[in-house]
Amino acid sequence: MSTVALDTVATLRAVRRRVHRRQRLLVVALTVLVVGLFLVRALLGDYRISFVDGIRMVSGTTIPGASFIFLESTLPRACMSVLAGAAFASAGAAYQSMLRNPLASPDVLGINLGASAAAVFSVVLLGWSGTPVALVAFSGAVAVALAIHGFAGRGGAATGRMILVGVGLAAVLSSVVHWVLLRADIYRAQDALVWLTGSLGSVSWDEIVRLGVVVAIALPLLTVVTRQLGVLGLGDDLAAGLGVRAHRLRGLVTALVVLLTASATAACGPIAFVGFLSGPIARRLTGGRTSVPAAALVGAAMVLAADYVSAYAVPGTAFPVGVVTGLAGAPVLVWLLVAGRRSIARR
Amino acid sequence: MPVAVVVAGGVVAVALAVAFSLLVGTQAVSPSGIVNALTGGAVSDQVRGIADSRVDRTLIGIVVGAAVGVCGVVLQGLTRNPLAEPGILGINSGAALAVVVGIKVFAISGVAGYVWFALAGAVLTAVIVQLLALLAPVRAQPVTMALAGAAVMATSTSLVGAILVSDQGALDVFRFWQVGSVAGRDASIVLDVAPLLVVGFVLALSSGSVLNTVALGDDLARGLGQRVLLHRLLAATGAILLAASATALAGPIAFVGLVVPHVVRAVVGPDHRRILLGALFAGPVLVVVADTLGRVVAAPSEVQAGIICAVVGAPFLVGLVRRMNVA
Numbered sequence: 297m298s299t300v301a302l303d304t305v306a307t308l309r310a311v312r313r314r315v316h317r318r319q320r321l322l323v324v325a326l327t328v329l330v331v332g333l334f335l336v337r338a339l340l341g342d343y344r345i346s347f348v349d350g351i352r353m354v355s356g357t358t359i360p361g362a363s364f365i366f367l368e369s370t371l372p373r374a375c376m377s378v379l380a381g382a383a384f385a386s387a388g389a390a391y392q393s394m395l396r397n398p399l400a401s402p403d404v405l406g407i408n409l410g411a412s413a414a415a416v417f418s419v420v421l422l423g424w425s426g427t428p429v430a431l432v433a434f435s436g437a438v439a440v441a442l443a444i445h446g447f448a449g450r451g452g453a454a455t456g457r458m459i460l461v462g463v464g465l466a467a468v469l470s471s472v473v474h475w476v477l478l479r480a481d482i483y484r485a486q487d488a489l490v491w492l493t494g495s496l497g498s499v500s501w502d503e504i505v506r507l508g509v510v511v512a513i514a515l516p517l518l519t520v521v522t523r524q525l526g527v528l529g530l531g532d533d534l535a536a537g538l539g540v541r542a543h544r545l546r547g548l549v550t551a552l553v554v555l556l557t558a559s560a561t562a563a564c565g566p567i568a569f570v571g572f573l574s575g576p577i578a579r580r581l582t583g584g585r586t587s588v589p590a591a592a593l594v595g596a597a598m599v600l601a602a603d604y605v606s607a608y609a610v611p612g613t614a615f616p617v618g619v620v621t622g623l624a625g626a627p628v629l630v631w632l633l634v635a636g637r638r639s640i641a642r643r
Numbered sequence: 644m645p646v647a648v649v650v651a652g653g654v655v656a657v658a659l660a661v662a663f664s665l666l667v668g669t670q671a672v673s674p675s676g677i678v679n680a681l682t683g684g685a686v687s688d689q690v691r692g693i694a695d696s697r698v699d700r701t702l703i704g705i706v707v708g709a710a711v712g713v714c715g716v717v718l719q720g721l722t723r724n725p726l727a728e729p730g731i732l733g734i735n736s737g738a739a740l741a742v743v744v745g746i747k748v749f750a751i752s753g754v755a756g757y758v759w760f761a762l763a764g765a766v767l768t769a770v771i772v773q774l775l776a777l778l779a780p781v782r783a784q785p786v787t788m789a790l791a792g793a794a795v796m797a798t799s800t801s802l803v804g805a806i807l808v809s810d811q812g813a814l815d816v817f818r819f820w821q822v823g824s825v826a827g828r829d830a831s832i833v834l835d836v837a838p839l840l841v842v843g844f845v846l847a848l849s850s851g852s853v854l855n856t857v858a859l860g861d862d863l864a865r866g867l868g869q870r871v872l873l874h875r876l877l878a879a880t881g882a883i884l885l886a887a888s889a890t891a892l893a894g895p896i897a898f899v900g901l902v903v904p905h906v907v908r909a910v911v912g913p914d915h916r917r918i919l920l921g922a923l924f925a926g927p928v929l930v931v932v933a934d935t936l937g938r939v940v941a942a943p944s945e946v947q948a949g950i951i952c953a954v955v956g957a958p959f960l961v962g963l964v965r966r967m968n969v970a
């Protein structure tokens with residue numbers, strides 16, 4: 297009997313090792329991909345810059361012509377792509393994992409829109425800018441998160457109700473945004489529209505630093521906390537028996553998700569589908585396990601690629617990055633719905 | 644509740660809403676002045692102009708409210724989904740995308756031009772969302788449908804953004820359309836879409852018994868000798884025609900199609916024939932009152948009827964969802 301138990305232990309250990317090795321390999325591969333895309337985005341724009349020149353400019357040398365484009369446009373956009381992609385994606389993956397529903401990401405639930413409605417209101421109608429706007433965006437996201445958690449109630453159907461409440465709130469908030477756009481003069485309305493679509497066109501180093509700090513603190517925390525979420529699948533009582541306080545854990549995850557989502561939205565607008573799709577894509581790649589770092593890397597790669605396409609796909613016209621992710625995301629969503637149906641049918 | 648009571652109550656409610664709409668507004672005109680103008684008495688040109696514009700927006704509000712309210716009843720009945728509504732199903736945003744394409748590519752302007760684009764966009768989106776929802780298991784359909792609507796909305800919003808960020812002129816036309824308003828339009832535009840409205844109302848209002856059998860489930864409906872598919876198709880066509888013409892007239896007005904059927908059902912009971920009849924009155928009351936409130940809440944400026952409806956509709960949606968047991 298003890299040999300059987302030992303065999304089982306050995307098999308389990310082997311499986312776990314294999315899964316962990318696969319995850320580590322994946323994270324390394326995705327990191328290489330993100331670094332590659334980062335270099336492409338930063339160096340290979342309309343104006344090509346060699347890697348060596350890039351290093352020299354970062355360390356302070358001025359190269360006429362190149363410096364401005366590199367330091368004021370392509371490099372900040374690449375940095376912001378990585379940060380915003382990682383923020384949206386890790387928040388999405390953690391939320392989907394916590395609510396155990398691949399559809400329950402912050403952007404579908406209207407949390408992004410809460411941030412952007414509040415931000416647009418304060419920028420267009422109150423004329424604010426900078427840190428106050430980020431704070432207002434954060435409060436907007438918090439308000440929506442509180443509303444959907446509060447209104448959905450408890451019980452088995454709570455996630456489904458959260459989605460419905462979130463979709464409904466999103467409809468209301470977008471009508472508020474439409475009203476704000478109407479009240480503004482046309483130039484401001486156009487700026488607001490670009491931002492609402494999700495744009496990296498006007499990022500500043502201040503915003504990059506601000507978002508960088510948030511991501512540097514919240515992403516590792518979220519990675520650690522999300523590992524405990526699996527225990528919640530056993531039910532709150534059993535989780536409590538294993539030393540996990542379900543309420544506190546959910547509250548912490550929600551707070552981190554809102555923080556990441558709101559900060560990224562305040563910096564570059566709600567970039568469509570990144571939070572929604574990165575988690576499921578990363579799950580496919582890891583073989584069905586939630587990995588916040590993998591999702592963050594997928595999100596970063598997605599935004600880098602989409603920003604490159606949006607800037608150079610149509611010569612002479614620079615689309616906001618959200619247009620590209622919005623267009624590319626729809627077919628993926630349909631595929632997820634179809635795949636979800638098949639897996640349910642198989643069960 | 645007997646039909647006569649529904650009709651009588653509906654007529655009284657609409658009459659009160661119309662009176663409210665005609666007599667209240669941002670302009671300081673005495674009610675007696677408006678009454679004088681409407682009865683053909685001697686008044687200044689200014690008062691006459693104000694009275695005329697109020698008559699126009701009230702008429703459009705009545706038509707749009709009736710169309711969206713009835714459309715909501717048919718959509719909710721057909722899909723057996725208590726949240727089915729042109730806004731949540733993405734039909735409005737599909738229509739909006741088509742209108743933007745019309746403004747940008749074909750340089751259309753004016754409601755008579757918008758209507759065909761809004762119609763095409765609405766039909767296409769309705770078909771896409773319904774097909775996507777069919778992919779999900781039955782119990783999960785309210786959620787899947789809402790998500791398919793959200794996905795369609797996200798995609799068409801991206802496309803609208805792509806078109807509008809590089810075209811300020813189109814944005815300036817479009818932003819006034821997309822809030823959903825019954826103001827600033829001449830009542831004669833109703834005539835432009837009148838054929839669609841008539842066909843839509845006939846198809847939708849005659850679908851009451853179909854919706855009653857659909858409520859029993861497909862198998863039972865077939866067992867009762869209904870040609871389920873044909874009748875459903877006719878009812879759906881009516882609903883989409885109504886949604887499209889209302890969107891063409893007033894822009895996307897959210898939540899009216901959601902709220903009206905539930906309120907009416909609570910009053911008149913579960914028979915869809917009565918609900919359709921009641922929605923024909925309740926829709927206009929909601930839109931006309933929302934439009935009038937919009938003139939008062941932020942006076943001297945106005946808040947568009949579509950925004951008032953969304954703000955009023957949101958708590959309603961929340962209350963509805965809380966009672967649902969969805970997957």
